[in-house]
Amino acid sequence: MIGLERVRGVIFDLDGTLLDSMHMWREIDKAYLVKHGQTLPEDLQQCIAGLSVTDTARYFKQRFGLADSTDEIIADWNAMAREEYLYHLPLKPGAEALVRSFAGRGFKLGIATTNYRNLTEGCLARHGLLDLFSAVVTSADIRRGKPDPEIFLKAAELMGIAPEACLVFEDMPEGILAGKRAGMQTVAMYDAASQTRDEEKRSLADDYAESPEAWQKNNLITAIRISEEENVNL
Numbered sequence: 001m002i003g004l005e006r007v008r009g010v011i012f013d014l015d016g017t018l019l020d021s022m023h024m025w026r027e028i029d030k031a032y033l034v035k036h037g038q039t040l041p042e043d044l045q046q047c048i049a050g051l052s053v054t055d056t057a058r059y060f061k062q063r064f065g066l067a068d069s070t071d072e073i074i075a076d077w078n079a080m081a082r083e084e085y086l087y088h089l090p091l092k093p094g095a096e097a098l099v100r101s102f103a104g105r106g107f108k109l110g111i112a113t114t115n116y117r118n119l120t121e122g123c124l125a126r127h128g129l130l131d132l133f134s135a136v137v138t139s140a141d142i143r144r145g146k147p148d149p150e151i152f153l154k155a156a157e158l159m160g161i162a163p164e165a166c167l168v169f170e171d172m173p174e175g176i177l178a179g180k181r182a183g184m185q186t187v188a189m190y191d192a193a194s195q196t197r198d199e200e201k202r203s204l205a206d207d208y209a210e211s212p213e214a215w216q217k218n219n220l221i222t223a224i225r226i227s228e229e230e231n232v233n234l
Contacts, residue, residue: 002167002185002207002219009161010102011135011152011184014113014120016171018095018212021084022193028080038064045193050146050174052114053077053139078116085119091127094213101216103132110135110155112168114145135159146174149182156182169212173197176204187215 016022022045030040041047048056057070057077066073103109109132113120117138124130135158137151144150156163168179171191179186188205189212190198202208209215 002187004167004219006165007107007167007185008165009108009110009156009159010167010169011110011112011155011159011179012099013168013170013172013175013189014111014115014123016191016193017169017189018091018099019089019123020092021089022171022191024081024084024089026193028077032060032076032080033064036064036066046197049172049194050114050178052142052145053116055145056114078119081116081119082122085123086126089123093211094216096127096129098212098216099129099132108135108159108161109133110137110159110166112137112151112155114139114142114151116140146172147177147181149178152179152182152184156184169209169215170205171201173200173204176201180204189215 012018015025026040026045029044033040048059051059053074054070057073060066060073061068061070068076099109111120111124111133115138117136117140120138121130121136124133124136135155137155137158139145141154142151152166152168153163156166163183166182166184168176168184168186169189170176170179170186171189172194176186176188186205187207187209188201190208190210194201207215
């Protein structure tokens with residue numbers, strides 16, 4: 001169980017946690033590989049889970065023998081995803097309400113995603129949530145992807161919150177492990193794209209949620225609002 005009385009900052013992963021987008025990335029990977037005369041391996045998503053964009057591009061280049069540079073690979077992926085992030089991809093049920101509930105109770109909020117900054121900020125802005133986050137850490141800001149704790153420690157630093165006072169929401173085991181390694185409490189979020197790894201996620205995390213909506217109903221209804229004085233003293 002989560003000890004909310006110890007939490008002062010909340011850090012969300014984006015894809016598969018707040019955003020219903022993981023299915024789209026599988027389709028992008030498939031289309032990209034077909035374009036280069038390759039087929040999508042069944043183990044690809046697990047092999048690249050948590051990697052930064054740059055590390056993922058390096059992995060593709062090596063595994064599939066691509067002639068394109070990592071920068072060219074990244075540019076292609078960005079272009080393929082841009083339309084969906086800026087105009088179409090929906091939030092998960094209850095994601096907006098959960099974020100706004102935390103913000104309304106005085107918690108500082110952060111995003112920690114290995115996605116692109118332009119897609120992350122553009123999507124959050126489209127849903128009217130970007131201004132609620134005091135830290136947005138993306139693949140461009142880190143050297144090591146999840147399960148390394150760097151991305152969560154960076155978010156906590158920017159939020160001005162001690163790692164042990166942070167709560168992480170994640171949909172992948174690699175992200176949950178990164179949060180735990182950062183010394184943070186973690187909530188595993190269900191996502192259809194990673195449902196075969198649910199037992200692993202449950203074993204790693206401090207709590208589990210079927211959806212943002214379900215976690216809010218079960219936990220935040222009784223959460224105590226943090227006073228401005230408490231925030232100032234952190």
